[in-house]
Amino acid sequence: MVFSSLEFIFIFLPVFMIAYAAVRKEYKNFVLFTGSVVFYSFGVKKPVYILLFLLTVLLNFIVGQFIEHSRYTKKLWLTFGILFNFWWLIFFKYWTFGTENINHFFHQSFTVKDIILPIGISFYTFQNVSYIIDVFRGKAKAEKNLINYGAYITMFPQLIAGPIVTYDHVAKELKSRSHAIHRVEDGLKTFTIGLGYKVLIANQIGGLWSDIAMIGYQSVSSRLAWLGIFAYSFQLYFDFCGYSLMAIGLGRVMGFNIPKNFDHPYMSLTMTEFWRRWHITLGSWFRDYIYIPLGGNRKGSKRMVFNTFIVWLFTGLWHGASWNFVLWGMVLFLIIMSEKFWTGKTLNKIKPLGHAYMLLIIPLTWLIFAITDFHELGIYFKRLLPFLPQKTYAVMEGDYKEYWKDYWKYFAAALIFSTRLPEALYKKIKNSFITVIALLAVFWASVYCMYKGLDDPFMYFRF
Incomplete structure (x- = not known):
């Protein structure tokens, strides 16, 4: 269930x-x-x-x-x-x-x-x-x-x-713990927002990633490959963030303050910042029970690098028993260390550069996370980077145009709700009649999608 x-x-x-x-x-x-x-x-x-x-x-x-x-x-x-x-x-x-x-x-x-x-x-x-x-x-x-x-x-x-x-x-x-009607109301609103994230955004935009898997990675154009990995990136975020919001909302209904788990990670300027905003409670667990007990950054740079390596090795393995997750953790370790010693200050100082950097690096790292088979992973990377040596495959010309027609509205919604703008607006009109109507619309639209079978299990259940 x-x-x-x-x-x-x-x-x-x-x-x-x-x-x-x-x-x-x-x-x-x-x-x-x-x-x-x-x-x-x-x-x-x-x-x-x-x-x-x-x-x-x-x-x-x-x-x-x-x-x-x-x-x-x-x-x-x-x-x-x-x-x-x-x-x-x-x-x-x-x-x-x-x-x-x-x-x-x-x-x-x-x-x-x-x-x-x-x-x-x-x-x-x-x-x-x-x-x-x-x-x-x-x-x-x-x-x-x-x-x-x-x-x-x-x-x-x-x-x-x-x-x-x-x-x-x-x-x-x-x-x-206190049980008050305003907490129940606030919890149900948060639950509904999470439900909309999961059913109306994650499930819908995730259809593109599923379509590409059915076509075969070798048979998609470079542009469609990029659309696909961006779709997966958004699907993963709204799926997991949606679950976390539903959990927080249900907890609030019962009088518990479950901690925040996401803080608009796709607005980050560096991968270091991204992982402070993504799955916050997991990052806190590794910090408090592995990184700090190992010595943290208190014993010099070399020990700090080693401790960070251990954390990211465990982070990769925690997500799955497969070598692609180990590789994913090691790639993130190298990226974060490069930001620590070389690129981080520049990326934080020049915000457009930081956003452009993350626009490229986020989907590439999620690709390693998404595909467990290294052979298939190599094919997809070559599709993303067409200047690399390619085998000859049958690719439908203009395939990305057909899929863009079907999925552009979900990309637009995902992009908007990845920013802080909807949250800022929600805080201003949270208790208004308009918000109640909007959330009722989200709830019943989600119910309709579930009734039609347009639903998938949460992606993090397998972790």
Whole structure:
């Protein structure tokens, strides 16, 4: 079940909200915990994964207690908790990848099983690990109520694809939070905006990327190839940003302040700035739990470069068990280091140059992210850069014109809503009657698209 589905909007959400509103404050976390497990069960392909999910909740709750109350074995319990959490992530996400590469490089024949990845495991693993580390550091008190901790980890708005919420961010709200009509109204508006981002922009413009994949990368013109990778860039942004806004909106309805996850990243002047604005909670997690513990930038330039390398290696691997994600992380590391030592000041100072640079670099890096097969990736790069040596392929002359006629309106919408202008306007007229009418139009247009089957799963579910 996904947020952008008729089942969620017209069945699960109303039933959950009625139950949530009907109980007293002391039982709301129980309803949230129970409802979230039910929500999770709809997306799980193997029932045993639900038991594993609940086991991780219980075990991390217990580990947190031992860490807080143990005098001499804190590190031992912390180590056990980290190993337990990452073992399951490694097994489900990287075991097949690791076995295939061992077979390839060492000429072995170990059996490779197609292991189904439990949905959301990357996100709830990071939240569990951040919790026990924060308890160890004394940054957070261990949660004494299992239901409260379960509600924190399983909270369905952010369970499947974030934002990654650290325990200290919601600790007070788990025990006492306000439920007011203006918060419900504001949350529903935010949810609707996210729904529009996902269904009316991401899904629609993503059709061009799907069309190109069906044609075959070798059979598209250079101009259509550029249109395609720009379409994918916009699709990825509005898909993930849309999910994050829906999560934030639902959290607000229930009295939680889920952190912001995107800050108009496509308006950045450098890749360094871009990754401060894109998936903000993931970047904060890597900063707080890997980069800073490794020494950050406190031990000189060489150590800073090494620490940044480790962060981007892990960032690439976190997104997927495939060599293209490793390459993607390494390319971003090299770009960010070049900005750190050479180009960054100039790009920030000369804004038109910075925007032109990002206009080129963003789609090229997303291309590495999008195509897992290196052979196909090479073909697409050559299509983008026609001056490179090309094999002879059948390309329909003027193909980009036909697709531009179908997709130009989605490009226009994506470009406009990538800027700060719509947000600035929304803040001014947020409480006006015009805004209510506009959001109702967005909601019912989204419902119509979902009814017609013009919907896709969220792209970050596979991470």
